[in-house]
Amino acid sequence: LEACxxxxxxxxxxxxxxxxxxxxxxxxDRSVGNIMSSLEGIVTGVIGEGxxxxxxxxxxxxxxxxxxxxxxxxxxxxxxxATLVVEDASPLDPGLVYDLHSxxxxxxxxxxxxxxxxxxxxxxxxxxxxxxxxxxxxxxPNSNSQTxxxxxxxSFQGTKGYWIxxxxxxxxxxx
Numbered sequence: 001l002e003a004c005x006x007x008x009x010x011x012x013x014x015x016x017x018x019x020x021x022x023x024x025x026x027x028x029d030r031s032v033g034n035i036m037s038s039l040e041g042i043v044t045g046v047i048g049e050g051x052x053x054x055x056x057x058x059x060x061x062x063x064x065x066x067x068x069x070x071x072x073x074x075x076x077x078x079x080x081x082a083t084l085v086v087e088d089a090s091p092l093d094p095g096l097v098y099d100l101h102s103x104x105x106x107x108x109x110x111x112x113x114x115x116x117x118x119x120x121x122x123x124x125x126x127x128x129x130x131x132x133x134x135x136x137x138x139x140x141p142n143s144n145s146q147t148x149x150x151x152x153x154x155s156f157q158g159t160k161g162y163w164i165x166x167x168x169x170x171x172x173x174x175x
Contacts, residue, residue: 010086012159014039014078018047020135022073022108024158025089030067033060038085039078047075049106071098073106073161099171105164109156110174116155118147125172133163 010025027034032053036043045054046065049072053063068074070092076084092110100107109120117139121129131140132153139151147154156162156174 007088007090010084010089010159012084014076014082014084016078016080018135019076019078020073020161021076021084021159022161023068023086023089023092024108024110024112025086025091026068026070027086027088027090030069031061032065032067035068035086036061036076036084039076039082042078042080042082043076044079045075045077047077048072069108070096070110071108073108073163075161095173097171097173100164100166100169102166102169105166107162107164109158109160109162111156112158114155114157115174116147117149117153120156120174122172122175125166125170128166128168128170129164130167131165133165134160 008025010023012021032046036046043055045052048065051063051065053061053065056062091112094110096110098107117132126141126148129141131138134153137151137153139149139153141148142150
């Protein structure tokens with residue numbers, strides 16, 4: 001039997017332009033149209049890793065991106081400041097497994113709050129990570145640093161998306 005989980009509303013403040021986001025909770029209907037419904041007339045596109053969609057006044061959402069994935073981050077482009085509101089969302093499984101390919105991966109962060117980079121990444125994959133990029137900030141491993149990381153990005157946050165660069169394919173779950 002599945003445990004009863006309460007749903008919640010996720011709200012993400014967006015600035016005009018491109019916003020790198022992720023959702024720590026998703027509704028049953030993960031379609032781009034449903035998730036972006038609160039931004040109708042404001043959102044001009046959603047871009048994921050290798051996929052994208054844009055609203056068409058006649059056809060609805062068109063493109064290769066049809067549904068939001070638990071493990072993915074997304075660029076949401078809006079033409080004015082707005083708040084993305086996603087209702088009836090169920091929290092993601094904290095043990096969510098991320099399968100990363102060698103190179104750059106656009107990922108979500110599955111928790112509501114924020115966690116330091118070194119604390120969030122399992123020790124066994126830290127050696128494979130060559131860099132992490134968020135919107136307007138980044139960090140790289142540095143053994144001389146007290147945290148093991150150096151740069152303007154110090155923690156993962158539940159409403160943000162991240163590019164994680166790895167030297168080899170690996171799978172992990174955030175700590």
